[in-house]
Structures are given as C-alpha cells and as structure tokens.
Amino acid sequence: MIAELISIGTELTAGLAVDTNTAWLASRLAACGVETRRHVTVTDERAAIAEEVARATSAADIVIVTGGLGPTEDDLTRQAVADALGVDLERHPAVLAQVRAFFDRRALNWMESNARQAEFPAGTTPIQNDWGTAPGFRARFGRAVLFCVPGVPREMREMFEHAILPELRDLGIAGATAIRTLRCFGAGEARMGERIADLMCPGRDTTVGITADEGIISVRIIARAAAPEEAAALADRDAVEISARLGNLVFGRENDTLASAVGALLRSRGWRLATAESCTGGLLAKLFTDVPGSSDHFLCSAVTYSDQAKTDLLGVDPRLVAEHGAVSEQVGRAMAAACLARAGADAALATTGIAGPGGGSAEKPVGLVYIGLATAAGCEVRQFQFGAHLSRASIRQRTCLTALNMLRTRLLG
Amino acid sequence: MIAELISIGTELTAGLAVDTNTAWLASRLAACGVETRRHVTVTDERAAIAEEVARATSAADIVIVTGGLGPTEDDLTRQAVADALGVDLERHPAVLAQVRAFFDRRALNWMESNARQAEFPAGTTPIQNDWGTAPGFRARFGRAVLFCVPGVPREMREMFEHAILPELRDLGIAGATAIRTLRCFGAGEARMGERIADLMCPGRDTTVGITADEGIISVRIIARAAAPEEAAALADRDAVEISARLGNLVFGRENDTLASAVGALLRSRGWRLATAESCTGGLLAKLFTDVPGSSDHFLCSAVTYSDQAKTDLLGVDPRLVAEHGAVSEQVGRAMAAACLARAGADAALATTGIAGPGGGSAEKPVGLVYIGLATAAGCEVRQFQFGAHLSRASIRQRTCLTALNMLRTRLLG
Numbered sequence: 001m002i003a004e005l006i007s008i009g010t011e012l013t014a015g016l017a018v019d020t021n022t023a024w025l026a027s028r029l030a031a032c033g034v035e036t037r038r039h040v041t042v043t044d045e046r047a048a049i050a051e052e053v054a055r056a057t058s059a060a061d062i063v064i065v066t067g068g069l070g071p072t073e074d075d076l077t078r079q080a081v082a083d084a085l086g087v088d089l090e091r092h093p094a095v096l097a098q099v100r101a102f103f104d105r106r107a108l109n110w111m112e113s114n115a116r117q118a119e120f121p122a123g124t125t126p127i128q129n130d131w132g133t134a135p136g137f138r139a140r141f142g143r144a145v146l147f148c149v150p151g152v153p154r155e156m157r158e159m160f161e162h163a164i165l166p167e168l169r170d171l172g173i174a175g176a177t178a179i180r181t182l183r184c185f186g187a188g189e190a191r192m193g194e195r196i197a198d199l200m201c202p203g204r205d206t207t208v209g210i211t212a213d214e215g216i217i218s219v220r221i222i223a224r225a226a227a228p229e230e231a232a233a234l235a236d237r238d239a240v241e242i243s244a245r246l247g248n249l250v251f252g253r254e255n256d257t258l259a260s261a262v263g264a265l266l267r268s269r270g271w272r273l274a275t276a277e278s279c280t281g282g283l284l285a286k287l288f289t290d291v292p293g294s295s296d297h298f299l300c301s302a303v304t305y306s307d308q309a310k311t312d313l314l315g316v317d318p319r320l321v322a323e324h325g326a327v328s329e330q331v332g333r334a335m336a337a338a339c340l341a342r343a344g345a346d347a348a349l350a351t352t353g354i355a356g357p358g359g360g361s362a363e364k365p366v367g368l369v370y371i372g373l374a375t376a377a378g379c380e381v382r383q384f385q386f387g388a389h390l391s392r393a394s395i396r397q398r399t400c401l402t403a404l405n406m407l408r409t410r411l412l413g
Numbered sequence: 414m415i416a417e418l419i420s421i422g423t424e425l426t427a428g429l430a431v432d433t434n435t436a437w438l439a440s441r442l443a444a445c446g447v448e449t450r451r452h453v454t455v456t457d458e459r460a461a462i463a464e465e466v467a468r469a470t471s472a473a474d475i476v477i478v479t480g481g482l483g484p485t486e487d488d489l490t491r492q493a494v495a496d497a498l499g500v501d502l503e504r505h506p507a508v509l510a511q512v513r514a515f516f517d518r519r520a521l522n523w524m525e526s527n528a529r530q531a532e533f534p535a536g537t538t539p540i541q542n543d544w545g546t547a548p549g550f551r552a553r554f555g556r557a558v559l560f561c562v563p564g565v566p567r568e569m570r571e572m573f574e575h576a577i578l579p580e581l582r583d584l585g586i587a588g589a590t591a592i593r594t595l596r597c598f599g600a601g602e603a604r605m606g607e608r609i610a611d612l613m614c615p616g617r618d619t620t621v622g623i624t625a626d627e628g629i630i631s632v633r634i635i636a637r638a639a640a641p642e643e644a645a646a647l648a649d650r651d652a653v654e655i656s657a658r659l660g661n662l663v664f665g666r667e668n669d670t671l672a673s674a675v676g677a678l679l680r681s682r683g684w685r686l687a688t689a690e691s692c693t694g695g696l697l698a699k700l701f702t703d704v705p706g707s708s709d710h711f712l713c714s715a716v717t718y719s720d721q722a723k724t725d726l727l728g729v730d731p732r733l734v735a736e737h738g739a740v741s742e743q744v745g746r747a748m749a750a751a752c753l754a755r756a757g758a759d760a761a762l763a764t765t766g767i768a769g770p771g772g773g774s775a776e777k778p779v780g781l782v783y784i785g786l787a788t789a790a791g792c793e794v795r796q797f798q799f800g801a802h803l804s805r806a807s808i809r810q811r812t813c814l815t816a817l818n819m820l821r822t823r824l825l826g
Contacts, residue, residue, distance in 0.1 A: 013449050015439025016624060018431065022454070026428025036426050037461070039454040041435070048450070179429065190524045190546075193485035197526075200486040209423055209457060209487045211430070212565060220424055274722075281702025282695035285716045289694025292770055292805055300722035302715065303698040309687075309713035312755060313726065342725060357705055387519050389543055392705055394567065 001034045004060040006052050007041040008067035008077055009151060021066045021156055028160060030177045032168060033224060033231075034062060044068060049080035057084075057142040064164065067151030069134040071113040077148055078137075082121035085141060089119040095126045095135055102133055127163045131155045138167065145171065176228035178235035182242055183252045183261075184217040185405050192217055195245045199238060206238050214394065215401050216258070219246075248412055251405075258404040259287040259294075265411040266297040266347070273407075274343030275301040276314055276335040278326060279353035279369060284400045299343050304335070314338040327352050329370055332381045336372030340379075347410075348374045349403045353384075355395045360388060367395055371403045373410060382406065414447045417473040419465050420454040421480035421490055422564060427456075434479045434569055441573060445581060446590040446637055447475060457481060462493035470497075470555040477577065480564030482547040484526045490561055491550075495534035498554060502532040508539045508548055515546055544571045551580070558584065590637050591644035593652040596665045596674075597630040598818050605630055608658045612651060619651050627807065628814050629671070632659075661825060664818075671817040672700040672707075678824040679710040679760070686820075687756030688714040689727055689748040691739060692766035692782060697813045712756050717748070727751040740765050742783055745794045749785030753792075760823075761787045762816045766797075768808045773801060780808055784816045786823060795819065 011017045026036040042048045056063045068077030096118035103110045120137045127136035136149040149159045189212040199208045207222040223234035243250050252261040275284050285301035302313040310316040316334045324330045335350035353369030360366035366388040372381045386398050424430045439449040455461045469476045481490030509531035516523045533550045540549035549562040562572045602625040612621045620635040636647035665674040688697050698714035715726040723729040729747045737743045748763035766782030773779035779801040785794045799811050
C-alpha cells in the first residue's frame with residue numbers, strides 16, 4: 001500500500017512555518033505498514049490544490065490532505081476537491097448542528113462563515129472533529145481512498161487516530177513496518193557506506209540508508225512484511241549485521257545522542273564526570289544535561305572562558321597560560337587534571353581551542369583545539385585541527401562530539 | 414518569478430526526519446522577491462526523482478533540489494537529473510581534485526566512492542562546496558534554472574548564499590527587495606500584534622508579519638520597489654515606526670540574539686558577567702559564548718549541577734541546600750552572590766529549577782525556576798513557573814531567555 005500526503009497552505013510554501021504534519025503522518029503510516037512515497041505542499045490556490053489531489057489519487061492507494069478546511073476565504077480544500085471530483089458542495093445539516101454545538105460548548109462566537117465548514121463535495125462522507133471547529137471528509141477517488149483533515153497538528157493527529165486509522169484497518173490494509181536507526185560517530189559517511197554498500201542495493205527485503213548531520217552518521221533500516229513480528233525480525237537481522245560491520249563506530253540507537261550514550265556508559269560503571277570548558281563555553285555541559293537523569297553521573301562544569309577564571313575556578317597555574325597560551329597542550333592538561341581533582345570526579349574532560357571566526361594566527365589557526373581526558377589512570381591530551389573553513393558553531397559542536405567520543409572510547413576500553 | 418523546491422530522501426518521506434530545508438529556502442527566496450509555489454518530497458528512487466525534476470522545471474522559473482548528492486548507493490540525484498535531461502554522467506577532473514583537496518586538508522580518509530561526487534550530468538555546471546564533500550550543480554532546463562545542492566542544512570545554506578543567490582542576482586531575479594527583522598522579547602505575539610495591527614493589513618506598500626519561536630517574537634518587514642534604495646526606505650520607515658510602538662520589547666535586529674544584545678549592552682558599559690547554572694546546565698554560558706567576541710564581557714560559568722558542586726565551586730553553604738532545597742529562592746540568591754564575588758564580575762546571573770520531566774513534586778512542580786541577578790547594588794531573585802506541560806528543552810530555553818531579559822532590563826535602567 002502506497003500513500004501520498006498533500007499539505008495545503010501559503011504559510012508553508014512561503015516558508016513562514018515548518019510542516020511537521022507530514023513527518024508525523026508518514027511515521028504513523030509506516031507503523032501500519034503503509035509506505036509514504038511522496039509529499040506535496042501547495043499554496044492556498046483552488047486550481048493548484050485540485051490538480052495535486054487528482055494527481056495523487058491516481059498514483060497512490062491512500063491520500064491524506066491536511067489544511068485548508070477553516071472558515072475563511074483562503075480555506076479552499078473543500079471547493080478544490082469538489083472541482084477535482086467534478087461535483088458541487090452540499091451542506092450537511094447534521095454536521096452543521098455538530099459544529100454549532102462545538103461553538104456553544106466552548107462559548108465561542110458563531111460567525112456565518114463557520115457554516116461553510118459543514119459543506120462537503122457531494123458524495124463524500126464527513127469526518128467528525130471533536131477537537132476543533134473544522135470537520136474533515138473522506139471519499140473514494142480513482143484508485144485511492146482520500147482523507148481531508150485540518151492542518152492544526154493536534155486536530156490532525158486525533159482525527160488520524162480516531163477516524164483514519166480505524167478505516168484503514170476496516171479496509172484490511174495488512175502488513176507492518178519495523179524501523180531501526182543506528183547512530184554512529186568516528187568515520188565519514190562514505191567509509192561507513194562502503195562497509196555496508198551491499199545492504200543498500202535495491203531488491204533486498206529491507207531498505208537501508210545513511211544520512212550525516214554535523215559528524216553524526218545515522219544508518220536507517222526499514223523493513224516491511226505481512227506481520228509485525230516478521231518486519232521486526234528482518235529489521236533486527238540487518239541491525240545486528242550492520243552493528244557487527246561498523247563495530248564501535250555505532251554508539252547508540254533510535255533517539256540516542258552521543259551524550260546520552262556516554263552517560264549510560266558512565267552510569268553502568270558508576271563513574272561521575274566533570275568538565276572544564278574554554279572554547280566550548282558551556283556546550284559540553286549542556287549536551288550532558290540535555291538528557292533527563294544526567295544528575296546521577298554529571299557533577300559540574302567549570303566554564304573558564306577568561307584566563308583569570310582558569311586560575312580562579314580551577315587553580316590552573318597562571319604561568320602555564322603566560323608561557324604556552326590558553327590554547328595549548330599544557331593548559332588543556334592542567335584544566336583536565338585540576339577539574340578531576342576539584343570535582344572529586346572519576347573522569348574529567350577539558351576543552352581549549354580557537355572557535356573563531358577571529359583570534360586565529362599562523363601558529364594557532366581557527367579550528368585548533370586541545371581536548372584533555374583525565375582519569376585516575378592519568379591524563380591524555382589530543383590536538384585537533386577541525387579546519388578554519390568551519391563556522392564557530394560547527395567547531396564548537398565538533399569539539400564536543402570529539403570529546404564525548406574520546407571518553408566513550410576510553411569507557412569501552 | 415516562481416520557484417519550486419524538491420527534497421530527496423526516504424528518511425523524509427518515511428517521516429524519520431522533518432524537512433527544515435524547504436521552509437528555510439522558501440523564506441530566503443521570498444526575501445529576494447521569488448514566490449515559492451510548491452514543495453515536493455520524494456524517496457531515493459531514480460525514476461521518481463527524474464519525474465519530479467521534469468515536472469517542476471516545466472512549471473517554475475527556479476527549481477532547487479536538495480539531497481541525494483552524497484557518495485553512497487542511495488544518493489541518486491546526479492543520475493536522476495541526467496535521466497531527466499537525457500544525458501550521461503561526466504566526471505569533472507577539476508572538481509575531483511577539489512573534493513580530494515577537501516579530504517586532504519581535513520585529513521579525511523579518501524574512498525573511491527567519493528569520486529562519484531565529481532560526476533555530473535553532461536552539460537551542467539558544478540557548484541563548489543567549501544563546507545562539505547558533496548559539490549552541487551546547476552543547469553538550464555525547460556523554462557527553469559535548476560540548482561542541485563546537498564541536503565545537509567549547513568552546506569545547503571552556505572551554497573544558497575554563496576552560489577545560488579549571486580546567480581539569481583546575475584539573472585536579474587533577486588532585485589529590489591528590502592527586508593528588516595525586529596527581534597522582540599517580553600510579551601506575547603498577540604499583544605505585540607495588536608499594537609501594530611494596522612501595519613499588517615493588506616494593501617499597504619510593505620508586508621509586515623509576526624512569528625513566534627520559543628518566546629522570541631520576530632516582526633518581519635518586506636518591502637518591494639522598483640529600485641533598491643526605494644525598497645530600503647520603505648522598510649526602514651516601518652522599522653522605525655514599529656520600534657517606536659514596541660519600545661523596549663525590541664531587543665535587536667536581523668540575526669541578533671538576546672545573548673548578543675545583552676553582550677553589546679555589557680560591552681558598552683564596560684561590565685563583565687559571570688553565571689552560575691544549575692537547571693540550565695551550561696546552556697546560559699553557551700548562549701553568551703555562541704557570540705564571537707564574547708570573551709570581552711563573559712568571564713565564566715560555574716555549572717554546579719550537583720549539590721556538592723554548589724559548595725565546591727561556589728562556596729554555597731550546604732545548610733542552605735539542606736534546609737530549603739537546591740531549588741529555592743535562598744539557594745538562587747546564594748549562587749548569584751557567590752558567583753559575583755568569586756568571579757570578580759560586575760553582574761552575575763544564577764539559575765536553579767526543575768527542568769523535568771522527572772523530579773517534580775506538588776510543592777515544587779516541573780517548570781519551577783528561580784533566577785538570581787547580583788550586582789554591586791544587591792541581589793534580586795525572581796520565581797517563575799514555566800509550566801509542567803513544557804518539554805525539558807523548552808523549560809531550559811525559557812529560563813535562559815528570561816534570565817537574559819532580566820539582565821537586559823537592568824542594564825537599560
């Protein structure tokens with residue numbers, strides 16, 4: 001079963017709002033074994049909407065239209081679908097009574113334009129909306145079942161769960177989908193891709209894809225089968241195979257972040273962490289504390305942005321800074337060691353570098369970063385050159401991911 | 414001039430990721446006077462991509478395709494566009510050398526599959542990518558100019574600004590549009606909207622709109638005219654009028670953040686700031702240090718996530734924490750005062766609260782936050798209830814924005 005989604009609204013095509021409805025619908029449909037092949041977003045224009053509805057209903061089994069069902073002049077979905085079907089609009093007195101009752105229950109001000117919301121293309125069936133003022137409707141059209149629901153995310157979601165999903169079940173849309181995502185760090189997309197190239201070829205019983213975002217590589221496995229257990233088994237089979245091939249490059253699954261993965265490793269060891277940050281300026285601590293429950297392993301961060309603060313908060317010898325500069329292997333080492341001792345932690349990470357765009361020199365260019373990792377076993381400092389072409393935000397982000405991965409690698413032994 | 418956007422990727426059609434590229438592109442195009450009429454998202458399928466490219470290039474003047482330019486098997490945009498154009502792929506030795514040089518500069522591991530990224534449909538022109546490994550390309554196709562760029566948001570944005578936009582200017586498309594954005598904080602969207610409702614009516618010589626994102630309200634003024642100076646004059650006229658009506662609610666313009674605006678105020682006063690963070694866990698320091706040059710006013714942050722760290726790093730009396738709890742007016746005050754003294758700062762901000770989702774109680778629910786502001790004049794602590802319905806990320810974000818605005822208001826007198 002193939003689905004296509006149509007989003008209506010000039011606020012979406014003009015980029016004034018990000019459309020989150022389609023991603024939500026596609027993932028809900030996938031969970032029911034329906035593959036979404038295509039999304040289209042069009043302006044509030046009657047002919048354009050009618051054209052997209054006609055096109056989608058000739059290509060897919062299920063078409064869901066969101067938006068354009070309100071009471072105002074720019075809400076044209078009802079009229080456009082009527083055009084596409086070649087029928088007129090008809091007012092449904094029973095639906096009109098429901099809409100008025102909704103207004104009365106909430107003491108909302110009734111406007112005559114709201115009566116439009118009880119008009120539907122002839123031959124279609126209204127879908128009740130208990131969560132807002134705009135009812136939806138459904139119709140058989142071409143090879144497809146067409147559902148039109150409001151674009152308000154909460155109303156759309158409730159109507160999907162309570163009206164569309166039961167109908168898809170009644171239609172006997174069988175099958176199931178299982179999705180697994182492996183989160184990876186430590187090698188480029190191409191290198192990881194070569195190791196699993198054979199699994200990404202068309203014609204297999206799963207779909208495997210790779211995406212990269214700021215150094216984090218995600219491998220996604222989508223499996224479809226007749227029964228949920230069968231789909232899960234196929235997806236799990238690939239997840240095991242890919243995990244074996246990529247080894248420790250895989251740090252987690254689904255919504256894991258590098259910080260949550262490192263946090264889980266710290267927790268399992270009973271270790272407590274502190275950080276000392278210069279160039280990352282609080283970002284490293286922020287990534288750890290983004291994760292609920294991080295207080296069981298994250299103690300503190302000394303964000304020592306000024307040279308003076310390195311001495312005041314951490315006790316770094318000011319002569320080290322004077323002799324080698326704040327961005328140096330020596331200061332990175334002193335920050336990590338002092339942080340470990342002062343916080344009474346089991347591990348300490350320290351960052352010092354030049355995030356740019358200013359402050360670089362021939363000797364110490366933008367992108368030069370030292371990362372220190374101190375434990376009871378000693379202190380390791382590594383130098384990185386992330387590249388002066390990167391933005392300040394990217395250099396800070398990569399510094400944090402690299403620091404997290406240094407600690408992860410250490411924890412994995 | 415009409416634009417259409419095509420996003421490539423099964424992760425998008427399957428709902429595994431939300432497409433933010435199209436909204437960004439549409440708003441940037443709108444700023445150049447180009448109207449985006451339609452977005453399409455398709456799976457990583459060669460024939461489907463080719464079909465959408467052919468369709469869009471026959472309907473629009475500008476078509477921008479994002480995604481599918483990586484080095485792996487599922488990156489099919491180059492091949493699909495070649496199919497649509499009826500040409501073969503050609504390897505460009507000069508581009509290959511650039512891509513290899515990018516790998517060498519960053520000491521990345523070269524794989525033979527990366528060479529694919531230097532292959533383009535015959536007759537198209539490569540677009541250099543200085544921010545990643547995948548070059549883009551452009552072509553005249555049907556009535557349209559077609560641009561293909563990577564789907565990685567950062568690379569796509571840089572390539573739009575540095576390659577697509579200059580070409581649109583050369584084509585005489587991006588002409589006399591002036592845009593001003595006023596950034597505001599401290600009142601709701603509806604309340605600000607009421608004060609400037611008459612300026613948002615249709616039929617004026619500018620377009621004024623309001624959007625809200627996590628408490629930051631942005632007022633956008635778009636002016637179109639025959640000549641650039643004329644458009645600029647119209648936009649500036651509205652910016653002056655709106656600034657006068659909204660007063661101190663306006664904290665900045667264009668890409669200013671609340672942290673950059675506060676940083677500028679600190680700089681102009683010669684003040685230096687330190688922060689002491691519990692529930693915000695480094696985010697407040699991160700927001701200040703996101704801004705290049707922040708080292709002239711931002712000294713340090715003591716991210717005292719554990720109770721012990723509040724004593725170790727700041728010297729907060731542990732009896733205060735035992736008696737009132739870490740989330741209390743008393744501890745917020747002690748953190749701010751200790752931070753001011755220890756850092757030798759002119760102002761100190763402290764945060765302590767319950768960011769959730771766990772850790773709340775009837776007495777101290779999720780969303781309860783104390784913010785302290787200490788200066789030589791004394792220490793003010795305010796209590797906020799951001800609401801238990803908000804996510805951990807939203808509560809942390811709002812805590813930081815509110816703290817920043819407390820300091821801004823103080824600095825403005």
